[in-house]
Amino acid sequence: MMPQANVLVIAPLRPEREAELRGLLASMNFVPGQVNPANALVPFGQFSQIHVARFVILDDQTTGDLQKAYGIPAPKYPLSLAFLADFDGPADAFRADLAKRAGKGLERIFSCCDGFAPGADLAGWMKEREISSATNYVNWVGRTVTQIREEDALRLTIESHLQAKSAAFAEKNPREIHATLREFLQTEIRAGRLALTPQPATPFGWWLRNAAHFIAVPLLLLVLSPLLLLYLPFFAYQLRSREKSDPEIAPRVEACYEEQLATLEDYDVTNQFTAMGSLKPGAFRRWTLIFLLWLLNWTTRHIYTRGQLARVGTIHFARWVFVNDRRRLLFASNYDGALETYMDDFINKVGWGLNLVFSNGVGYPTSRWLVLDGSKDEQKFKYFLRRHELPTNVWYKAYPGLTAFDLKRNTLIREGIEKTHLSESELRQWVALF
């Protein structure tokens, strides 16, 4: 298995070059919201390892909320550019590949940022400015872009075969269907019309680190549990007293901002979401969030690795990243469906989980005991999210037209076709995939 990795480069802009940068980023799109995969600057389509990538200018409009809510002067953060990518294989190889094939374009982009001089070591410069995520989510760990494309082709081949031979298949039972299709696909593969590349070996280093992490986190929790238990009543007190007084800032966004965001959405069956906000002031919220994201990251690394984040099956990639000395949080995701659907899924399926994380942000709708209420104040929560959302300047996804569910179904089709022995019930379920 080839695990995915990701990068996030954040670099402050040179103010005098902001307009130029915006122009460059806009030139990568056909129209706002629709990237040209073969654009001259970073031809994403040529990178067979990239799943999703984006450029976004982190123009957070909400930094003044600290002042509004707590009377703390709003820190002045420099306007920055963020580059995010999720891809197959290790980050070093990816950076090198980027520098090789998109070096010129990236140089033009990054020259608009502080501290980049053309001719500098691009990969090194990026690496220096990288920030790792506090929690990272991958819908299906180890499923490569190549695999996704092959499995999509597999399904389409089967579908058109079933259609062409519908009379012959009409009365077949699941076992016969499976056997016939297997045979057909083997000929297709032999004829070179279809490929199902076997899984590569899992890199040993990755496997080891992953296994160590799997054990280390619960172990550490176990060791710390007496302390945590002792602290719990204090924590509860601190939490509740804050929850009772933390102000909400969740007005409906202005129509023009709403339009600016919506213009970037709903071309593909999947959308991007980038949002940013400040943490509530003080060590309590900061450490609570650090701890929670650390736990969450354990679950996304080891539990939610095959198609679902708790009950939500529509997220391809997502991450939560601390920036600016852990005073702000960046959230980026790639989700299926329209934003309204996404937010409803959030509220109704994992409202408690959202509260855990986002209730530590300034202005979040009032929560109780960290998991209750909050997002269940539906309209306020939606306004809050929209208000913190940032227009994503450039967004690329390698497989337009495919949802996370499509990918899952295609993988299940493939897993079924590669097996010779399936039980009756497995066969029935497999046949229902078409």
Place this chain on the structure above:
Amino acid sequence: MLPAVDYSDVQGLVRFGFANMTEAVYLLLNVRDPQAARAWLAQAPVTTATETNPVPSTALQVAFTRQGLEALGVSDRVIAGFSAEFLSGMAGDANRSRRLGDTGANAPSAWEWGGSGRIPHMVAMLFAERGRLDGWLRSIRGAWFLEGFNEMGWLTTSDLGGREHFGFIDGISQPLIDWNRTRTVSANGNQLAYGNVACLGEFLLGYPNEYNRYTDRPLLDSSDRGAENLPNAEDQPGKRDLGKNGTYVVIRQLRQDVRAFWQYADEATRTAHETGHGVAEAMVGRRLEDGASLAPLSGASIAGVGTTGSEAKRRQDVRLNQFNYATDPDGTDCPLGAHVRRGNPRTPDLPGNPSGILSELMHMLGFGETSLHEDLAASVRFHRVLRRGREYGPGLSPGEAIQPAPPGDPERGLHFIALNANIERQFEFVQNAWMARTKFDGLTEESDPLLGNREPVRGCPFTNTFSIPRKGKVRKRLMEMPQFVTVRGGAYFFLPGIRALRYLAEAGGA
């Protein structure tokens, strides 16, 4: 006890479909002379939701677009309190059109009304018992009316005896509104069983909704001019509630190509070796003859099904609506993409019918799934609409429909009307996520068989299929399904409560 609903402050359409009044016409109006328009509105004989015996034989309902409120002189500050979708309008921006599937042949630029520059200010909906509509129209269109308004168009209706143009019985399934305010929902609790009862706040502003919250609407200070006659806001003491007892009305004129529908369905029934009206029924999800569901009835009762009306009515409701799709996870009884299944997948908040805290917790964390589709479209209670549409144009039986169209074949279709307190979460969600979306419930390359615009989406060159799953066999898949329904017009309206209507009639008049 929560305060009872004042029916005399609610327009009747929220509570009644006016079924006895088989004639109706919807007048699309523009304000010509605000003074006269206001004078007419101030005394308009608007029918309320109060039960009367005998039932009235005529009815009038009025609703406004944003443009209409502006034309009446309602202040910008007050107007800004309405929902964003209402303010922007059904065809107000290309992004919304994209979400609603209003692209291609459905694009607002080709609409007869409701597109840019063709948005009516107001709709006056007139209903009457048979033979009485003309007289009712005459009495409504008096001097003030004719002076106050320009008529942009009339949406006429026809009575097909409870069936829509494709021939199916319509209006079988409706949410049951909790008028007595006895339904309790908690913001954080899961509803573990599918039910048909909806909180009042889903269909009337000013009351708690399914999240136990009050949906945003314009609230005024009691000191604001004219506000003293408005009801108090239940949730915000000291504020007057312009939304209270009002709701939003979605109107869409949907042309139905009945010939294309039956010709396609007939042909497909033959090639797919189905019998009778098999394919058409699979597309709708109900039987042509009696409206029975294709999914089996459930043994257990469902909250809000078969609980109101006469004994016969109750029995009928049980026969037609006591089901959900939990026993049909793969859609082998009722296709996953059938219109009624898309319109209401009948799912509770959590799949798998968990029993006990532990099992509920496991499901909340995403474990214990028994079928691929069971959690893809959850929590339908937040996405119900009250359908009050009526047909227009002459009827055509399936038998006639398979004949070629004569020259000058008249237009026929549905004036789709939906009531809801939150357009975005109710109508738009259903239209976008369930009807138009080509990925609903794990399907792909198909949108609603009746409504879909069959436009390609990025990465999917075709979206014109329809799958009919079969138990233990290869699914049947219909290909190259044409577009059967085309949007011809539409707008979002605010249907005010009676006191709010009087306020609106006075607001602009200084």
